[in-house]
Amino acid sequence: MSLSSFKEILKPCSYQSQSSKPQSSYPQSSTTLNPRKPPKSCLSQQLLRLENDYNSFPTKQFKEISEQSSPPNITVEREFEEKEDAGCRLQVFDPTGPYEPLVLSTSDQNPLVQVPASINCRLLEHQREGVKFLYNLYKKNCGGILGDDMGLGKTIQAIAFLSAVYEKDGDITSPSKGKEEEKGPGLIICPSSVIQNWESEFSKWSTFNVVIYHGTNRDVIYEKIESHGVEILITSFDTFRIHEKNLSQLMNWEIVIIDEAHRLKNEKSKLYEACLGIKTRKRYGLTGTIMQNKIMELFNLFDWVVPGGLGSREHFREYYEEPLKHGQRSSAPERFVEIAQKRKQHLVSVLHKYLLRRTKEETIGHLMMGKEDNVVFCAMSEVQKRVYRRMLQIPDIQCLINKDVPCSCGSPLKQVECCKRTVPNGVIWPYLHKDNPDGCDSCPFCLVLPCLTKLQQISNHLELIKPNSKDEPDKQKKDMVFASQVFGNDVDVVGGYTQNESFLGLSDVEHCGKMRALENLMSSWISRADKILLFSYSVRMLDILEKFLIRKGYSFSRLDGSTPTAMRQSLVDDFNSSPSKQVFLISTRAGGLGLNLVSANRVVIFDPNWNPAHDLQAQDRSFRFGQKRHVVVFRLLAAGSLEELVYTRQLYKQQLSNIAVSGKLEKRYFEGVQDCKEFQGELFGISNLFRDLSDKLFTSEIIQSYDKQGKKDEHKYEHEHEHHEHECEGIFGEKHILSDFGMCFLPPQARDTLSAAPENSESFMKKSNKIVAPVNQDLGIVYAHRNEDIISHECGCDVKQEVRACESNQSLPKKKHIGKKGTASLTRPRKLKQYRLLASSKGMQVVEFSKWFLSASLVEREHALRNYKRQREKMPQI
Template identity: 70%
Template sequence: MSLNRLKETLLPCSSSSGQSQSQPRSPSPPRPPRRPPKTSLSQQLLRLEASYSLPAPPPSPPKPLSQKAAEDAAEQPTSSSEEDVAPRLRRRPAPPPAASFEPRGPYEPLVLSPPGEHPVVQVPPSINCRLLAHQRDGVRFLYNLYRNNHGGVLGDDMGLGKTIQTIAFLSSVIGKDNNQGEKSTDKGKKSSPVLILCPTSVIRNWENEFSEWANFSVAVYHGPNRDLVLEKIEGQGLEVLITSFDTFRTRDKVLCDISWELVVVDEAHRLKNEKSKLYTACLGITTRKRFGLTGTIMQNKIMELFNVFDWVVPGCLGDREHFREYYDEPLKHGQRLSAPERFVQVADKRKKHLVSVLKKFLLRRTKEETIGHLMLGKEDNIVFCRMSDVQKRVYRRMLQQPDIQILVNKDLPCSCGSPLTQVECCKKIEPRGIIWSYLHRENLDGCPLCPFCLVLPCLVKLQQISNHLELIKPNPRDEIEKQKKDAELAAAVFDTDIELVGGSAKSENFMGLSDSEHCGKMRALERLLSLWTLQGDKILLFSYSVRMLDILEKFLIRKGYCFSRLDGSTPMNARQSLVDEFNKSPSKQVFLISTRAGNLGVNLVSANRVVIFDPSWNPAQDLQAQDRSFRFGQKRHVTVFRLLGAGSLEELIYSRQIYKQQLSNIAVSGKIEKRYFDGVQLWTS
């Protein structure tokens, strides 16, 4: 074929079906001159001007038919025919790039200062018009604390906009507007900057929110240019400084020498341990205006409440021993299943008193109370998965190991005839135990905690077996001694089933790892995924173990599911693109994600099914995992499935989660909780 002939075959088809391909196409009419795009602020002003010029009726809502058609088009599975999809896409207008820029209120300032007080402190109109009703209440709460010269805690659920409320509050204190960057109040004359402490993973989110909501002078004290940032502070050219917990912990002496107007700690539950280096470093901040942001103010123990609030508002709950005797012990004893009536009455009085004190410094709101009318609800389900026959045999062998037997029999009479129990007499150490021998390889006489030093390692092994047998095999990334210990323990508990599970060494066999035959949870997951994908649902699949994520990834590949993955090793600059792709692409069916990974930008509202493959001792981690999907912007009913190994340790983990959630509801919200448990409350976390 000649070159000219090839060019003729590549000529584009004309718009008319009757014309031949060889005929030249008629020239297209000239395009109108392109208008410059309007900014989101100018669009808001135009809409506001139109609404004020026609004060009679508000703009009519969209027709139900078109709204229903739009929803049907959004939820309809992807069609294989492009002719069916293209017309629908042309008829539907493109969604706005950022929902947060849509006006949610009148274009007027939010006045925070009392009537008659000067100067007037207010949130500028450009920010106030985009706030929801509960967010305005949160801004008022923060300013009232600031005006009284002390701090407090904003304890809203994840997804209610704690960051936005904080920025709106700072705009009133500093006096910033988003339009011209001018001072809106005399409060802007303050020269002391604001300090924001947050996890490293959310520094970029804070930067982006500041740039989108107001015109602040913001710098990040993190990385190699820290000295330049300090020079800018000394020159009073900086209004907000953002730094990470790790950086502040190592550079606390330098940062605590600066006179801060106020300090904001994001994820304030990180201050729950008074012995941590971060808590000690934060005590050096001199300002009294200390603010905390957290959706899980209490995660494990009531004493965590004292640690957080004693830093935010020192002395508001008395001293440590007073809080322990007056609140902690009565509430715990009153929550026992077998608690006497007088204990219950004392606990109820102390609960009401604690809630009344905390209300002065804490604003706690849930999604149901604030934006519940905008969402279709959430359903939480517990799925007890029967372990496979191999898992059951391995689990029983693990229970028979000397390391676990010494803990099981610790309260039995000693076999030597002594009136003491075994743990008090001859069974403090267990040289035959594989785990004990490894932990005390440098001290064969044991440690002061023996045998209770075995509790956590043994619980970890039991939970690994209930999830997947591959998890108890040695990890090549560990040190040699630990690999030897794990290989020896795996060989002991596998016993005659060692060939069935691919040996005691870590396996990378694709067909073996992706097979659900020897894993009860993967069997249940296989049935759930096959049902949901046929219905067009999108699924979030969580696990706290990276090794389990690797196994689940092979399982999804074998089953042919299109998925994305995010864990701690995913680069920060790639996370948002993964989230956006999953939310926008109808072909993405599953998002495989670590329970511990993620930040403020991980908003997966396109998913309506959430699976937590392995429960955590800390219920806050599982609740935060659910909130990745159940948050503002979710248009479908969210169903959560927590997979538990039936008859395994995970049933007790779930019982412990319920008990911790009950304590949190009692101490923080003052709710009345039914007493379910007695023994689990004495477990260590």
């Protein structure tokens, strides 16, 4: 079919007379048709339109068609009736042909600017809105940020936008249209790992002349650019930084797009300085993590996109960052909280002029089975606890802990300013300063990072602190001294100071708390034919986990930094297509971008990262469009270790991001304020980093402390609780307690007691609205919660709702808290009774039903609900 013919099809159609056209099975109730509607957001509806599959019409329209053509297909009818009954109603679509063109320009603009039909017909509704957003900014000669969640097609939206701007689908039948001045080339800067992906997407979706400026032959490419032989140039961050003069100062780019734009968060980096020199105001960033660690990262990113749009750096810090941070403090005065709310509202209104952010739940949530993010606190082994405590007692860490104590020499100065600035008798300090015995300018704070690394290694596996045979002899000697210091009397228990070469020794889970919990969890998943992604930042930890998988007999694949780039996609395809592949071992650094592993429905993050975006990107390797099963994420943390502090700082950063970017209302758990020495609280400062938490559940105490305070923001609490109850009702039609973790992983004696005496269930569940797992010595899990219950970003509380409530001086109606005394005791037995009845309606015991619930789809859950309701109708006494 020619281009003109295809364009003709896109024009509005009208029915011809019955005699002038072949008989059709379509109903012909009128002589004219309304203009075609834009495509729906549901991809399945778009595919139905394109394939013209009459058997998949919704029930009502199917009946009309079948009356004129063929006998009704009862099976298809029943299938769609069941889908409608389950809440999956498909909207009736108008079978009038392709969609209407996606016109971006106004009616009086000449020439007309529109997205090519070949691209438009494959865009989802949210992608069409994203293209319009980018073009509206382009018309205003300014830049912006497309901040959609990972997996929503930011690359495709950018290509559709570029295709419209460069008129890649121009109407060849109208050569007389006036043309604008010839546009300059477009520049795309992205991580080197996704360059090939960009090139591939351009070849699939458009007809641009694309050139890769990366690697060799750069001089030839530059000559081609100067001769206007290139429309789109793609390069990497490092290449652009090195060749900034050639690519930014000597070229006039029409449009510049930076993929993974959060790389511009540091204003002191060479990359940021290089990007500031690009000679165009049409700068666009693509990123799913607009803010990662600090609010000032927002300013750096938007100051590149829209220079001066957020004012000066000092103005932004004083007017936005400081009030938002101090207003989030748990004991902040009411005046601070009110100011923070006003500044938050103003910041969000300014950002949304240049920012479009959509989540998966808002756009394609109805096409996916959902995701659950569990945080699992695993008990360290007794040996790990003893080694961890010895680590905190070494001279290097004691020097950091006591840095502000008055010096023992009688001087009025602090230790860090006097005699204890260096640590010659330390375990780590002498090696760091072997070439400088007097120390460095940052002593003793240069010890912080090496000591934190050692504590994290102990939390993960004791083998990690032993000398690595691949290291240099000096480092191996230093690690030997360190290991002998912290192992102490347990040296024989852990197999000596040197690296364990025994296969059975490395794969044994006895002395590693997290591996012990992982062993129990994986045995349950493998028995249900689940597929697992297992992430770790440490390659040495991956080696240990690999031996563990071999010992257990699990079939697995592995991808890390040493895996050749050309082989990575084949490994991904093999894992997705092969039922025999059960586990995929992935280095978080190597697998953070570009991997699509939708066949897996269990994701394990073995070690947390200080930057929450890294863990979220790892989760999204599986939770992407195309996932057919419910994804359950398990973040493993060593209870009582530094990893608890890592996770709580992740919570703090995620809350700040939700506040500044989306204007959400977040719970005020923490007293600490980032980058503020006066309010370091429980999160910040060296004293918190090297605190002994081995005898307590640090995170659990903070969350329970927040609950006991009565939740100072009463409106927020009630809205959250209402949302949680609605979720439970939506699945089973009854308010009940359903703990995926608690029910599935109770110890046998607890299961029996709970089944026999539900009124005693308080001993197994916490007295709060959070549903947590009880202590389970067999599994090695001491505490667990859902991250969604802690972070408020899914509860729908935004600034606009709060402002309207304040303006009307009306508060939300008061409701009784389930967590309060006297209420839970009355409702919990009834809820547990309903839970057992739900299980019996499926012919299962309580624990068996809980396990089924973990792997059941939404449709299966709805079927369980309908069966349960039918039984209640037949047996009113239930």
